[in-house]
Amino acid sequence: MLGMEQAWLQPAICAVAFVVIALPGRVLPRSGAWLGPLAILSAFVIFWFVLSDLLKNGPATFSFTWLEAGDVRIMWGMILDNLSVSMLGLVSFVALGVQVYSWAYMSGEPRFGWYFAVHSLFAASMMVLVLADNLLFMYIAWELVGLCSYLLIGFYYERRSAAEAAKKAFVTTRIGDVGMLIGILLLYKTVGTFDISGIIHAAQHVGEPGNPLSSVMLTVSMLLIFAGAVGKSAQFPLHVWLPDAMEGPTPVSALIHAATMVVAGVYLVARMFPAFEMAPTAMTVVAVIGLITALLMSFLAVVMTDIKRVLAYSTVSHLGFMMLALGSFGVGAAIFHLFTHAFAKAMLFLSAGSVSHGVHGKLDMREMGGLRSKMPVTFACMAIGALSLAGLFPLSGFFSKDAVLGTVLAGRGPVFFILTLVAAFFSAFYMARLVLVVFTGQPRSHEAEHAHESPVLMLIPLVALALLTIGATVLAFPIAGHANFGQFIYPAGEAEHFQLWLAGLSTVTAGAGLLMGWLIYGTHAISPSFFRDRFPAVQRVLEHKYYIDDFYQWVIDHIVLGVGGFVALFDRIVINDVGINGPGRSVVQTGNKLRLHVTGQLPNYAMVMVLGAIVIGVIWWLFAVRA
Amino acid sequence: MGSLIAYSFLAALIVGGALGVVTSRNVAHAALFLLTTLAAVAGIFILSLAEFLALVQVLIYGGAITIVLLFALMLTRLEEFSNVRDNTQWPMAIIASVALLVVLVGAIFASRPSGAALRGASFQEVGTQLFTKWAVPFEVASLVLLVALVGAFLLARGGGNPGDDGIRDGGNRS
Amino acid sequence: MTLLHTELLSAVLFVIGLYGVLARRNAVLVLMSVELMLNAVNINLIGYAAFTDPGRVLGQVLAIFVITVAAAEVGLALAIILRLYRNRGTVNLNEINLMKW
Numbered sequence: 022m023l024g025m026e027q028a029w030l031q032p033a034i035c036a037v038a039f040v041v042i043a044l045p046g047r048v049l050p051r052s053g054a055w056l057g058p059l060a061i062l063s064a065f066v067i068f069w070f071v072l073s074d075l076l077k078n079g080p081a082t083f084s085f086t087w088l089e090a091g092d093v094r095i096m097w098g099m100i101l102d103n104l105s106v107s108m109l110g111l112v113s114f115v116a117l118g119v120q121v122y123s124w125a126y127m128s129g130e131p132r133f134g135w136y137f138a139v140h141s142l143f144a145a146s147m148m149v150l151v152l153a154d155n156l157l158f159m160y161i162a163w164e165l166v167g168l169c170s171y172l173l174i175g176f177y178y179e180r181r182s183a184a185e186a187a188k189k190a191f192v193t194t195r196i197g198d199v200g201m202l203i204g205i206l207l208l209y210k211t212v213g214t215f216d217i218s219g220i221i222h223a224a225q226h227v228g229e230p231g232n233p234l235s236s237v238m239l240t241v242s243m244l245l246i247f248a249g250a251v252g253k254s255a256q257f258p259l260h261v262w263l264p265d266a267m268e269g270p271t272p273v274s275a276l277i278h279a280a281t282m283v284v285a286g287v288y289l290v291a292r293m294f295p296a297f298e299m300a301p302t303a304m305t306v307v308a309v310i311g312l313i314t315a316l317l318m319s320f321l322a323v324v325m326t327d328i329k330r331v332l333a334y335s336t337v338s339h340l341g342f343m344m345l346a347l348g349s350f351g352v353g354a355a356i357f358h359l360f361t362h363a364f365a366k367a368m369l370f371l372s373a374g375s376v377s378h379g380v381h382g383k384l385d386m387r388e389m390g391g392l393r394s395k396m397p398v399t400f401a402c403m404a405i406g407a408l409s410l411a412g413l414f415p416l417s418g419f420f421s422k423d424a425v426l427g428t429v430l431a432g433r434g435p436v437f438f439i440l441t442l443v444a445a446f447f448s449a450f451y452m453a454r455l456v457l458v459v460f461t462g463q464p465r466s467h468e469a470e471h472a473h474e475s476p477v478l479m480l481i482p483l484v485a486l487a488l489l490t491i492g493a494t495v496l497a498f499p500i501a502g503h504a505n506f507g508q509f510i511y512p513a514g515e516a517e518h519f520q521l522w523l524a525g526l527s528t529v530t531a532g533a534g535l536l537m538g539w540l541i542y543g544t545h546a547i548s549p550s551f552f553r554d555r556f557p558a559v560q561r562v563l564e565h566k567y568y569i570d571d572f573y574q575w576v577i578d579h580i581v582l583g584v585g586g587f588v589a590l591f592d593r594i595v596i597n598d599v600g601i602n603g604p605g606r607s608v609v610q611t612g613n614k615l616r617l618h619v620t621g622q623l624p625n626y627a628m629v630m631v632l633g634a635i636v637i638g639v640i641w642w643l644f645a646v647r648a
Numbered sequence: 649m650g651s652l653i654a655y656s657f658l659a660a661l662i663v664g665g666a667l668g669v670v671t672s673r674n675v676a677h678a679a680l681f682l683l684t685t686l687a688a689v690a691g692i693f694i695l696s697l698a699e700f701l702a703l704v705q706v707l708i709y710g711g712a713i714t715i716v717l718l719f720a721l722m723l724t725r726l727e728e729f730s731n732v733r734d735n736t737q738w739p740m741a742i743i744a745s746v747a748l749l750v751v752l753v754g755a756i757f758a759s760r761p762s763g764a765a766l767r768g769a770s771f772q773e774v775g776t777q778l779f780t781k782w783a784v785p786f787e788v789a790s791l792v793l794l795v796a797l798v799g800a801f802l803l804a805r806g807g808g809n810p811g812d813d814g815i816r817d818g819g820n821r822s
Numbered sequence: 823m824t825l826l827h828t829e830l831l832s833a834v835l836f837v838i839g840l841y842g843v844l845a846r847r848n849a850v851l852v853l854m855s856v857e858l859m860l861n862a863v864n865i866n867l868i869g870y871a872a873f874t875d876p877g878r879v880l881g882q883v884l885a886i887f888v889i890t891v892a893a894a895e896v897g898l899a900l901a902i903i904l905r906l907y908r909n910r911g912t913v914n915l916n917e918i919n920l921m922k923w
Contacts, residue, residue, distance in 0.1 A: 621922030670842035741844035763873025796894030800901035
């Protein structure tokens with residue numbers, strides 16, 4: 022019978038699907054793309070067996086020796102607990118939905134098979150990442166999902182902007198990944214293991230005699246690992262790649278850049294949480310970064326006009342919420358929000374894809390409008406997703422946001438709490454703006470007038486996700502013997518208690534945001550240009566995304582390229598010309614000079630012989646006769 | 649005293665002839681200077697009471713070798729004979745030669761040669777030694793001569809015209 | 823006339839021959855200069871045979887061998903010069919530079 026021990030089958034099946042589609046797939050009907058959904062479907066089925074086994078027998082780990090060299094012993098194993106199995110379910114479910122959706126959305130595209138191949142590879146790597154029980158193994162999967170992200174962002178590589186965005190995403194996340202790798206190796210050097218449980222054990226006894234791990238070392242390595250999470254989860258200041266990643270196909274944005282890959286950073290911190298907990302400085306950094314991200318990016322989502330970019334900044338902002346919750350010692354709240362956000366945001370992206378499918382590829386909200394009657398299902402789903410993200414009772418987003426707010430107040434105090442509320446307010450506001458601008462009012466372009474509803478195959482995942490967005494509400498209630506989903510995920514943490522005043526405050530905030538959106542974009546009671554006219558400077562800063570991209574560009578142009586140019590010059594002149602070619606050239610030149618002595622003329626040779634004889638005579642004279 | 653006078657005369661003849669050989673612009677003149685020198689060397693041999701050597705010198709050098717040299721001259725570039733030029737390295741050659749002379753003279757004086765009275769060896773003595781003690785080297789020397797003779801014959805006999813590089817149809821075409 | 827005189831004469835003759843070898847351009851003339859050097863050696867040998875050798879014969883025997891080898895050398899060298907002249911049209915040593923770089 023399938024159980025936890027067979028959990029490795031899930032990534033394995035997807036990996037096999039990748040290999041089969043990528044290599045001999047083109048001889049199969051439809052490039053063998055159908056193998057992708059099939060593989061992910063079977064993985065999803067296996068998930069239920071794993072889950073039931075987990076609920077019956079409790080968490081378990083399986084590992085075997087991967088390679089052994091002297092004292093170095095590296096294991097290859099998987100960890101199956103509530104957290105990883107839940108993530109497994111999330112990944113396989115969203116991947117399944119997105120692949121079904123893609124079947125219709127991507128039909129007629131070139132490289133159809135390749136698209137599904139990379140999707141399968143992504144699913145496999147993401148599951149490995151979730152299951153991995155040691156950091157080295159996880160890092161491999163971590164880089165693999167980055168690779169898939171790169172390949173899928175740059176799927177339309179004929180388009181220069183897509184290729185650039187893919188490159189940007191890859192390089193930007195790499196900055197964090199390098200930090201993470203250093204952190205992992207640092208931990209290995211001090212603790213002597215890559216095993217997560219071993220590291221956590223060492224961290225929990227930090228500072229005790231006999232423990233090689235010092236408090237400073239723990240803080241440093243945790244911060245370095247968090248750098249990897251910052252890159253992958255698009256936290257400030259490495260968030261710049263995620264909005265550009267919207268160049269990829271929309272289902273990719275839904276799967277990778279909203280629901281699964283970008284939450285890998287959150288998952289990593291949650292997985293390492295007992296170790297993070299022992300490093301208060303690192304926790305503060307996590308919280309502050311999360312707060313900055315949540316706040317700043319929610320402002321940006323307000324001014325964007327591209328429908329996918331609004332969602333992208335919203336994603337970054339909500340990832341900030343999760344990090345903030347983690348930094349406020351609330352693993353359960355963070356993962357709870359991760360789930361509700363994953364469902365809602367995947368659905369929103371799929372809806373956005375449906376919208377752009379309906380209006381023939383347009384993505385600019387200013388060219389839409391009045392789509393409610395033409396695309397009713399899409400409208401309904403998008404509205405549900407938007408309201409959930411805004412945090413309106415009784416949708417799941419309300420409960421997860423509530424949990425996050427409670428955690429922040431308990432863990433970090435009122436200042437963080439108020440700023441989080443501000444971010445939540447803007448979250449509601451931009452969601453209202455998105456839905457109202459796209460679906461109400463008059464059509465503002467020819468395509469919007471002739472929009473049509475998407476095919477059924479695309480609507481099925483939408484509806485399923487919409488139902489889940491509503492249904493995820495149950496996660497806020499007692500589940501499997503735990504007070505709620507958060508405690509199910511992290512039994513060691515305290516369960517947040519439902520506080521009525523908190524719920525009321527957050528509802529009021531969300532309602533205020535939605536109301537403001539309604540007033541501006543629904544009834545036009547307030548002109549959309551009201552704020553723009555009054556605060557032009559603020560508007561300008563927002564439209565330039567805080568000039569962060571410009572700053573990075575400046576750094577790259579002036580510092581990186583400058584240093585690189587100098588290094589290249591050094592390499593070319595000192596290393597290459599002098600160091601490598603120099604000896605060779607000097608040998609050639611010396612040889613060219615020296616060969617002139619070979620005149621081929623006998624008298625010259627005779628002369629040299631005579632001179633040699635004279636020299637010998639003189640030497641003889643000096644040493645034999647005079648002495 | 650008389651022998652010293654004779655010796656000085658012969659030495660002057662030798663040195664003068666030798667200088668003539670190495671400086672003469674005309675190849676035929678050089679050959680004649682060489683003949684003079686060789687004859688004077690034979691005279692030195694007589695003064696040194698080596699009559700047999702003197703005879704050999706006259707026969708082989710004065711007769712055979714000089715004749716062969718003259719043959720060679722006639723078989724090669726006659727048109728240049730009256731005006732041969734020296735190498736460009738001749739100043740260096742003078743310097744090297746003088747330097748070697750200094751070394752040699754220095755060596756001679758450093759070794760302070762001292763000889764007993766002059767004594768000669770009769771034909772009989774030389775012949776006895778040559779065919780008893782030195783018989784084997786003597787036979788080897790004659791073999792060397794034979795080989796050289798055959799080699800010279802093969803080399804000189806092969807065909808070919810001026811301008812041929814001579815590699816394809818070397819002397820062993822027979 | 824002493825051994826010293828013979829040696830000095832031999833040295834001078836040898837050096838003159840050497841100059842000829844180094845300075846002359848015509849191969850036949852170089853060959854003549856080589857003969858001068860060989861004669862210088864012979865004078866030296868005979869001188870030592872006459873003045874120092876108790877058996878008196880050794881120097882003369884060696885001189886005979888030198889003359890023998892000289893005869894062989896001249897024969898071969900002239901054959902080579904002839905051959906050279908036929909193939910390359912010259913006996914000038916500095917026009918013969920097949921061994922050049």
